[in-house]
Amino acid sequence: MSEFRYLPVTEEDRREMLNVIGVQSDEDLFSDVPAKIRFKGDLKLEPKLSEPELVRFLAGLAKKNVSTRDYPSFLGAGIYDHYIPSVVDSVISRGEFYTAYTPYQAEVSQGELQAIFEFQTLICELTGMEAANSSMYDGSTSLAEAALLSSSVTRNKKIVVSETVHPEYRQVLATYAHGRRLDVVTVPAKNGAVDLQTLEAAVDDGTACVIVQYPNFFGQIGPLKEIEQIVHGTKKAQLIVASNPLSLGLLTPPGSFNADIVVGDCQPLGISESFGGPHCGYFAVSKKLIRKVPGRLVGETVDDQGQRGYVLTLQAREQHIRREKATSNICSNQALNALASSVAMNAFGKKGIRELAEQNIQKAHYAAEQFKEYGISVCSDQPYFNEFVVDCKRPVSEVNHLLLKEGIIGGYDLSKSFDQMNNKMLIAVTEMRSKNEIDQFVEALGGIIGG
Numbered sequence: 001m002s003e004f005r006y007l008p009v010t011e012e013d014r015r016e017m018l019n020v021i022g023v024q025s026d027e028d029l030f031s032d033v034p035a036k037i038r039f040k041g042d043l044k045l046e047p048k049l050s051e052p053e054l055v056r057f058l059a060g061l062a063k064k065n066v067s068t069r070d071y072p073s074f075l076g077a078g079i080y081d082h083y084i085p086s087v088v089d090s091v092i093s094r095g096e097f098y099t100a101y102t103p104y105q106a107e108v109s110q111g112e113l114q115a116i117f118e119f120q121t122l123i124c125e126l127t128g129m130e131a132a133n134s135s136m137y138d139g140s141t142s143l144a145e146a147a148l149l150s151s152s153v154t155r156n157k158k159i160v161v162s163e164t165v166h167p168e169y170r171q172v173l174a175t176y177a178h179g180r181r182l183d184v185v186t187v188p189a190k191n192g193a194v195d196l197q198t199l200e201a202a203v204d205d206g207t208a209c210v211i212v213q214y215p216n217f218f219g220q221i222g223p224l225k226e227i228e229q230i231v232h233g234t235k236k237a238q239l240i241v242a243s244n245p246l247s248l249g250l251l252t253p254p255g256s257f258n259a260d261i262v263v264g265d266c267q268p269l270g271i272s273e274s275f276g277g278p279h280c281g282y283f284a285v286s287k288k289l290i291r292k293v294p295g296r297l298v299g300e301t302v303d304d305q306g307q308r309g310y311v312l313t314l315q316a317r318e319q320h321i322r323r324e325k326a327t328s329n330i331c332s333n334q335a336l337n338a339l340a341s342s343v344a345m346n347a348f349g350k351k352g353i354r355e356l357a358e359q360n361i362q363k364a365h366y367a368a369e370q371f372k373e374y375g376i377s378v379c380s381d382q383p384y385f386n387e388f389v390v391d392c393k394r395p396v397s398e399v400n401h402l403l404l405k406e407g408i409i410g411g412y413d414l415s416k417s418f419d420q421m422n423n424k425m426l427i428a429v430t431e432m433r434s435k436n437e438i439d440q441f442v443e444a445l446g447g448i449i450g451g
Contacts, residue, residue, distance in 0.1 A: 074433070083431055085344055120298060128254060147161075147208070209260070215387070220384050240262075243264045
């Protein structure tokens with residue numbers, strides 16, 4: 001028996017495997033590797049631990065983390081502390097969902113297929129688009145895949161993206177674009193918003209798409225109508241909009257502005273922060289692009305007895321066709337997290353999602369007004385959803401360290417992503433924050449800045 005139950009291979013197993021392949025030792029496995037390039041000596045690893053010792057060690061590390069269960073959080077920048085109905089965990093913990101994989105066999109996967117179909121339907125209702133896929137890995141991969149789709153459809157290589165799009169989304173886009181030899185042009189922001197004149201100058205007949213965020217990374221709600229007119233004024237360019245899905249419970253959806261593709265991350269709807277992931281991306285399109293969508297789409301049909309059923313209608317999998325002809329190399333989806341979002345959206349209902357969105361707007365604006373009364377400069381002068389920028393007058397890393405001592409998780413340090421935004425903090429205020437917590441945060445931040 002193995003010394004460690006989580007490393008089940010015994011010494012007898014090892015000897016038997018070596019004997020079967022005809023070698024005497026582990027070293028013989030590497031005989032084809034020249035000795036001069038092999039590592040010599042011992043790796044600098046900690047001594048091995050028994051299982052109880054390892055559990056205690058990892059538990060000790062976990063206790064060093066501070067989460068939103070411990071302190072009120074004003075950190076957003078793409079991942080937020082939102083209310084998750086208890087029914088979400090109850091449903092996604094069921095064995096038939098929790099362990100399910102891709103539903104290749106429709107006859108034994110009706111529950112999973114229906115759950116995905118419902119997710120697609122809900123995303124279409126939120127975004128105002130005509131079709132949505134079964135989900136992507138996260139918001140960043142959704143956005144990058146959207147750019148590839150636009151380039152494929154328009155046969156253009158130029159991708160125009162606003163600087164107001166999440167910096168991590170733009171990093172993933174750059175990685176995707178490098179492999180496809182696409183030219184990514186970033187339009188600088190102006191006062192935290194899209195500079196329409198610069199955007200218009202960047203769009204030409206060789207542009208595949210224009211990518212904007214709504215609300216944008218700084219929380220501001222951009223003029224999608226004007227942006228759409230600029231984009232579709234050219235011959236081929238498509239409009240890609242990245243959106244916080246919760247905000248669409250109140251804001252006019254991008255589909256109403258004739259967006260071609262709408263993408264984003266479903267984390268605000270029923271998915272915990274999980275210290276950064278995993279989450280779930282959504283991908284919605286106009287009907288004309290439905291056969292170019294990456295991933296897979298679930299459709300509703302009837303069987304030979306006239307009963308309703310669900311099937312995988314479209315799949316863009318590289319295993320099924322020649323790799324160079326594949327729509328996308330993403331051949332999976334985040335079904336469990338998509339289910340979590342579906343359960344949350346159904347639990348909230350149309351009125352509930354609207355109420356959540358209203359609470360985010362109201363509480364964020366209340367916090368901003370309190371900051372102004374305290375003499376703290378709020379840099380967001382355009383309409384915004386649940387995030388805005390304040391000037392801390394000193395390094396945000398120092399401010400956040402001091403806030404943590406006060407039992408508060410501060411906002412995002414914008415200097416990490418923008419050289420010109422030293423001392424600027426992006427603050428998120430969700431429905432989870434009470435008036436008392438907001439007032440404490442304002443007072444604590446004011447004391448730190450003033451001190």
